[in-house]
Amino acid sequence: MSSYLSLSYFDLALASIFLLINGLISIAFKLGLAKKLLIVSVRMVVQLLLVGLLLTWIFAVSSPWLTALIAVAMGLFAGREIWARQERKIAGIWGFGIGTSAMMFAGMFVALIALNTQIQPDPWWSPRFALPLFGMILGNTMTGVSLALDTLTSTLVRERPAVEARLLLGMTRWQAMAPFTRAGLRSGFMPIINAMAAMGIVALPGMMTGQILSGVAPQEAVKYQILVMFLIGGATGLGVIGATFGATMRLTDERHRLRLDRLRREEPKSTSPG
Template identity: 40%
Template sequence: MTEGLVVLGWPQVGLAFVLVLLVLLLMVLTRVGRKGELLWACARMTVQLALVGLVLGWVFAHPAWWITVGVLALMQVFAVATILGKFRGRLSSAMRRVVVVSSVAGTTAALAWFLLVVVGLSPWYDPRYVIPIAGMLIGNSMTGITLGLATLVDGMRDRRAEIEDALGLGATPRRAVDPLVRAAFESALMPTINSMLGTGIVFLPGMMTGQILAGVDPGTAIGYQIAILLGIVGAVGTTVFLALVLGARTYFDPRARLRPARTG
């Protein structure tokens, strides 16, 4: 116990794995597959978080703007790589560039506003604030872009004839794909909206729970949680909007005609 904080040692963390063993037993009894995947996921999660803990411990002890920027760049690279990996062979080079630009521009703008204006962070590169908050914004934006692009890419394939008919009747490319972009935008925002609807009644978010467990006053923790959820909405909405609007344009040539069907 340290200033009201119950510190978990590795033996106690190990006891938490008993719950995983319980799930494995239930999977055996019900003859459910993927037991190996569950074990691999638990092992990988544990190793990854242990390594991240070591890295963050060093970063927090040696705050410097170039280290913080380097960590943010690495997070962005992995986020973009994850998105592109979900659509391997299905995106054109122009669309891949759109993913990079929208992800970096949207999350950077939202992060800068949150840290510099909302929090008023000084120095601006303090890794204890920048890295955790950036992780939440980038992670949620990554999920949003993935969901939005999935709807857009599938829609452009399945409704190609409908879009061509609209163009033939005189519609602009923007007007022709507008219903599809709206549907994709709604699909991408829905998980974030649902999460906000359940926050405080159905569940307590991780950031707020962590702060309360660390001894932070609940009122302060709630203020931070409200702000970060609004920041996530801003980051997801901005990145997804850029990805969909700019991405939809890549399907048309300079003469406002649909480009030939492609898979990559």
């Protein structure tokens, strides 16, 4: 770590000039993006500073319960994000519950196994390893799950006559839903497949870049990245499959009906920035 170069707050302020230029361009051409850019920039800085403080404290306390609590809180925030990204949400607690639980189970399952077999920090739940790892897995699983659910529900709404025609011709709910469930799965898997395909050629992943910048030998950083990509890919797949299966269950019933009445009636304007 001898080659690690510390950044000063002045360096950060200097780097923000590029965003300021973007803001000025927006004002000059009346693009209406300046305010949004300002808000998300400030929000990002505040969030990251707070997380820095929080992590410092968590690492210092180093308690398994606190680590678990933080992991659950991260999961709930990610779950809310999945929920907010659905154009057609499943009504009630299910709308939040299906995506969140599928993502949490998949993420925790994969993270727990990785911590206990491959990475093996001491203790295995050490927050310095557990939380960043879980965070990376969670973030990607979140993207996959929200895309899968969004595609599934909007496809079902659009293709309702087709699904019902299949049911009326005597298919089971699983048979009738299969092409539409598959569409959801496909779009849930797409980001991670794209990421893996582009990895190292188009994109140098953030984690690996970060390790290299902080002085880790590229070969070691690459090994870590491969491990993380396997974990992310595995968790995303499990989460996407679980959520799609759960939503398919919820949007049909035991009498093999399509139950789009279990979607929320209308869509209020989304407030959360992308």
